[in-house]
Amino acid sequence: xxxxxxxxxxxxxxxLTAVSKFDIYLNEGELIGLIGxxxxxxxxxxxxxxxxxxxxxxxxxxMGESIxxxxxxxxxxxxxxxxxxxxxxxxxxxxxxxxxIAYHQNVKYGVATGILQTKQYVDEExxxxxxxVALLKIFNLDHKKNELSKNLPYGEQRRLEIARALATNxxxxxxxxxxxxxxxxxxxxxxxxxxxxxxxxxxxxxxxEHDMSLVMNVCERIYVLDYGKIIxxxxxxxxxxxxxxxxxxxxxxxxxxxxx
Numbered sequence: 001x002x003x004x005x006x007x008x009x010x011x012x013x014x015x016l017t018a019v020s021k022f023d024i025y026l027n028e029g030e031l032i033g034l035i036g037x038x039x040x041x042x043x044x045x046x047x048x049x050x051x052x053x054x055x056x057x058x059x060x061x062x063m064g065e066s067i068x069x070x071x072x073x074x075x076x077x078x079x080x081x082x083x084x085x086x087x088x089x090x091x092x093x094x095x096x097x098x099x100x101i102a103y104h105q106n107v108k109y110g111v112a113t114g115i116l117q118t119k120q121y122v123d124e125e126x127x128x129x130x131x132x133v134a135l136l137k138i139f140n141l142d143h144k145k146n147e148l149s150k151n152l153p154y155g156e157q158r159r160l161e162i163a164r165a166l167a168t169n170x171x172x173x174x175x176x177x178x179x180x181x182x183x184x185x186x187x188x189x190x191x192x193x194x195x196x197x198x199x200x201x202x203x204x205x206x207x208x209e210h211d212m213s214l215v216m217n218v219c220e221r222i223y224v225l226d227y228g229k230i231i232x233x234x235x236x237x238x239x240x241x242x243x244x245x246x247x248x249x250x251x252x253x254x255x256x257x258x259x260x
Contacts (some may be wrong), residue, residue, distance in 0.1 A: 001064055003028045003204050004049070004080070004172050009058035011044055011228075018044045019228040020057070024206075026172065031198050031205045033219035035212075035239075037248055041228040043085060046174055049206075050082050051075040062172070077105060079171035083161045085180060091150035095141055095160055098149050099132040102167035124179045132167065138200075140161045155186045159193075166201060173197070175207040179214050187211055191218050197238075216240060224248065 002025035009022035019041040026032055034042055047053040049060060051072040060067050061223050067075050090098050091104060113120055136142040139159045144152065151161060158178060165173060175194070179187045198205050209215050216236040224232040224239060226248040232239055239245055 005061045007059045012056045032220040033215040034208050036225035040225040081165035081168045081170035082174035085177045096145035099167050100162040102127045102164045171253045172204045179211045
């Protein structure tokens, strides 16, 4: 059984169909790419998978259970986390507080316990602080834990956003253009980090990305979306030479080669 699967997924806005018959499956532990020209519907698809948009029709199943109609926080609690094309950190909070917020979805103490700052509250907050710093250390951000997140360089903000997503303890991680705005060296480092994250945290990863060198080198299977529909699906080599994919990208400055 696929860990995440969609069937006949459709999203319309008024008379416009943004995504149509979006059928994908992700097996446990896979690293899958979702590519397509600008405006193809990729982020709309992500928004449906994470509850930001409710599908107009169709099904989304996480480990065999329907998640259609559930709120984003409920879907996060069930095991889907995401990052965004435009970084969405709590910019006026510290680096460590950004991660602690993600851990707080699973706290056991209640409001009264927090107000009274009982032993349960103190102990649980200390544990969350410890976990957050440990996670930041993995991403080489622990030495900046007390800095405001808005003061981090762009690449470090990207890493912090991924760390915050991982703090929700996901089963599936959705990465929306993680290499956007990065230079070639940062992109190469990101590629290695994505592989490492998948293996270290035992995740299934679906990523949207325009950098074809990253997609072709890191993804095991790739779906191609054009005008809201899947036009191709296969391994990187099949996608690179697929006539429909090449036609979809005509006029786009995209290198579909697998070379760095």
